[in-house]
Structures are given as structure tokens and as C-alpha cells.
Amino acid sequence: MKKAVVxxxxxxxxxxxxxxxxxQFANTRKALMGIVELIxxxxxxxxxxxxxxxxxxxxxxxxxxxxxxxxxxxGVIVADTEGGMGYMIEQSLQNKLMQMGIKxxxxxxVTQVIVDPDDPSIINPTKFIGPFYTKNQAEKLAKVxxxxxxxxxxxxxxxxxxxxxxxxxxNRRIIRELVDExxxxxxxxxxxxxxxxxxxxxxxxxxxxxxxxxASAVLAFDIQAQTLLILTNVEYIYLNYxxxxxxxxRNLTVSExxxxxxxxxxxxxxxxxxxxxxxxxxxxxxxxxxxxSLDKARQAILGQTGTRIVLE
Numbered sequence: 001m002k003k004a005v006v007x008x009x010x011x012x013x014x015x016x017x018x019x020x021x022x023x024q025f026a027n028t029r030k031a032l033m034g035i036v037e038l039i040x041x042x043x044x045x046x047x048x049x050x051x052x053x054x055x056x057x058x059x060x061x062x063x064x065x066x067x068x069x070x071x072x073x074x075g076v077i078v079a080d081t082e083g084g085m086g087y088m089i090e091q092s093l094q095n096k097l098m099q100m101g102i103k104x105x106x107x108x109x110v111t112q113v114i115v116d117p118d119d120p121s122i123i124n125p126t127k128f129i130g131p132f133y134t135k136n137q138a139e140k141l142a143k144v145x146x147x148x149x150x151x152x153x154x155x156x157x158x159x160x161x162x163x164x165x166x167x168x169x170x171n172r173r174i175i176r177e178l179v180d181e182x183x184x185x186x187x188x189x190x191x192x193x194x195x196x197x198x199x200x201x202x203x204x205x206x207x208x209x210x211x212x213x214x215a216s217a218v219l220a221f222d223i224q225a226q227t228l229l230i231l232t233n234v235e236y237i238y239l240n241y242x243x244x245x246x247x248x249x250r251n252l253t254v255s256e257x258x259x260x261x262x263x264x265x266x267x268x269x270x271x272x273x274x275x276x277x278x279x280x281x282x283x284x285x286x287x288x289x290x291x292x293s294l295d296k297a298r299q300a301i302l303g304q305t306g307t308r309i310v311l312e
Contacts, residue, residue, distance in 0.1 A: 002042055003179060004227035004301075005220040006035055007213055008049040011233065012294060013085060017053030028092045034231065034297025035184075036096055039104060041298065044179050046223060048216045049089065051190030052129070054081040055209070059130045059159070063141065071145070074161060075193050075205040082110050082189035089186050105183040112170035113192035113215055115206060119164035127163035127209060132156030162208035164194060166215045170203065172222035179223055191215040217277035217286075226287040229301065230274050235293045237275075237307045239265050252309045254282050278309045 012031040013024050038045060058077045072080075086108030093106050121127070125148050133141065138149040138157035152158045169175065169188065178185050191210030195203045213230060220228045239247040239260060252260075257275050266272040278289035292299075292306030300306030 001044055001180065002227075003044045003223070003225045004038065004229055005046045005048065005216050005223070005225045006038065006297070007216040007228070007230045008047065008089075009230075009232040009294065011053070012049060012231070013088065014053040017056050025088055025092065028088045029096070031231075031294050032089065032093050032096060034294060035093065036100070036102075037298035038229075038301060039097070039102060039184065041301065043301075044182055044184075046175060046179050046185045046187050046219060046225070047089065048188045048212060048219065049085055049186070049190070050212045051078070051081040051085055054085060055190065056130045063145070066144070073205070074207045074209065075195075078190050078209060079110055079193050082193070083108065086110070086186045086189055093184065106186070107178065107183055108186040108189075109171055109175060111175075111188045111192040111219075112195045112203060113166045113188060113210055113218070114168045114170060114203075115164035115166060115194045115196055115208070115210065117196040117206070119162065121164050122162040122206070122208065125160045125162045125208075126150075127161050128152050128158045129161055129209065130159045132158055162206070163211055164206065164208055166192065166194075166210050166218045169215075169219050169222045170195065172219070175219070176223035179225075188212070188215045188219050211273045211277075213274045213277040214280070217281040220281050220286060221284045227301070228278065228281050228286060228289045229297060230277075230289065230291045231294045231297060232274070232291065233293060235296055235305055237266070237271055237291055241265070241271075249307050252307060254279050254309070254311050257309055275309075282309065282311045 013027050055077055062071055090106050090108045097104055135157055141147055142149045147159045149157050150160045175185050175187050191212045192215050194206040194208045194210050198204055236248045257279055261275050266275045289309040290300045290306050296305050
């Protein structure tokens with residue numbers, strides 16, 4: 001069985017956050033072409049996706065309607081966007097497969113992901129979300145909503161939230177069973193809903209967001225996929241990216257990836273989490289991680305393009 005987790009980049013459905021729903025559906029249909037090609041190649045798939053622009057919009061709605069309706073916590077907003085975006089991906093994929101005469105079931109699972117309640121990021125949140133504000137605006141909002149606000153690279157002030165590392169997928173057993181029987185499962189959207197385990201074994205939500213690529217690596221391990229395919233906005237990864245001496249990387253081992261990561265070639269807010277996720281998946285037994293652009297999924301799987309990372 002050829003089994004893979006495909007992680008769609010955070011901007012696959014909405015690049016700016018200002019797209020209307022018709023534009024988001026159009027972007028979704030375009031983003032899924034590579035996934036359809038993988039299905040044609042005989043892959044059993046789980047699909048993850050980012051939700052940054054959508055969460056940002058949802059937070060604006062919360063802020064602007066706070067005087068009229070109850071405020072939603074971040075974990076519920078993640079769940080809402082995971083369901084809504086899952087619906088767009090699910091329906092778009094169902095329609096495309098139907099048009100091509102491919103009989104495969106597609107389902108969205110709103111996914112809970114276990115995190116450590118003592119994760120350092122919960123004490124010191126650093127993940128920027130939502131729009132930019134002036135210092136005065138930010139201070140007022142922080143008082144009203146009990147937000148933590150920080151300066152974002154001198155461009156303005158934004159809310160910061162915890163981004164704990166994912167440990168395990170709560171829904172892993174059913175996702176694995178469905179994928180193994182050939183159902184295409186959309187799961188862990190936006191990194192999934194962060195939850196922790198209470199002393200009595202029950203689950204409790206965390207007001208946080210999880211990095212989508214890290215959650216994808218955990219999902220790939222939990223369902224025993226051989227391949228983690230990360231689709232982003234570049235066809236390859238590079239050393240010295242966007243510099244005169246940039247160097248394209250076609251193949252990479254875990255030891256090389258660790259060295260380049262330590263040397264600062266893969267920034268925390270960009271390629272860093274993808275490389276860290278690749279290392280984690282491969283060290284746990286995954287076969288390969290491929291990083292490439294949205295439109296090159298099939299070619300990358302066939303070894304014709306993209307950056308392939310392996311253990312050694």
C-alpha cells in the first residue's frame with residue numbers, strides 16, 4: 001500500500017485573507033489538482049491544510065462583535081475553520097473525482113491533537129496571529145480580550161498565542177482505518193484543535209494553535225504513512241534563499257538538514273518548521289519527506305522535481 005500525508009500550504013485556499021468564498025473555492029479546486037494526480041498514481045491519502053488567513057478573519061469577527069454576541073475561544077475558532085475549509089476541500093475533491101470517473105470516498109474529520117499543558121510556548125506565547133494594530137489599538141484590545149500583544153518586526157503590533165508542539169492525534173485510529181481502506185481523509189486542518197489530557201484521562205481544550213507541518217508529521221507517523229509530502233510556494237528548498245549565492249537542494253539527509261537548520265538556513269517563520277517536521281517524521285521511521293510547490297505534487301512523488309529528504 002502506498003500511503004502518504006499531503007500537507008497543503010497555508011495559503012493554498014486564501015492568499016490574503018480578503019478572498020470571498022467563491023474565490024476560495026476556485027483556489028481550492030486549483031490546489032487539489034496535484035492530489036488528484038496522486039490518487040491516480042494509486043496513493044491512499046490523508047490531507048492536511050493551513051488556516052492562517054481564515055483564523056485571522058474569524059478573530060476580526062470576534063473582536064468586532066464582542067459587544068453583541070459571546071466571544072469564541074481560539075480552540076473553537078480553529079475547529080470552526082477546520083470544518084469549513086474541510087467542507088470546501090471535501091466537496092471540491094468529490095466533484096473532481098466524480099468528473100474523472102474515480103470512485104473514492106472523501107471525508108473530513110475535525111481533529112483533536114494532544115499537546116503538553118506545560119509546553120514552554122504556553123507560558124511564553126510567540127505565535128503571531130490576526131491583523132496588525134497600532135500600539136494604542138493593541139493595548140486597548142489586550143485589556144478588553146486579555147490578549148498578549150507584541151511588536152512584529154517593527155511593522156506593528158499583533159496578538160501572540162501559544163503554539164505547543166503536537167504529541168499525538170486523538171482520532172488516529174479511525175483516520176488510519178479509513179485511509180487504509182482507500183478513503184481520502186481531510187484531517188488536522190490548521191494543525192488540529194489543541195487539547196491536553198487531564199489527570200482523570202479526559203480531554204480539555206487549549207487556547208492555542210498548532211503548526212500545520214508539525215501536526216502533519218505526527219499524523220503521518222500515527223497512521224504509518226511512508227511519505228510526507230509538504231506542498232508550499234517553492235518547487236525546491238534552498239540554502240541562502242533569495243541571496244546571490246542561493247543553492248537549490250534536490251536531495252537531503254537528516255544529518256545534513258540538522259546542520260543546515262543549525263546554521264540558520266531555514267528560518268523559524270518559514271521553512272524551519274517544515275524541516276523540523278521532516279526530521280521528526282524520518283527519525284520515527286518514515287521513509288521520505290518531499291517538499292515542493294502545489295502544482296508539482298505528482299512529478300515530485302515520481303522523483304522528477306522537489307526536494308527529497310531521507311534518513312541517511
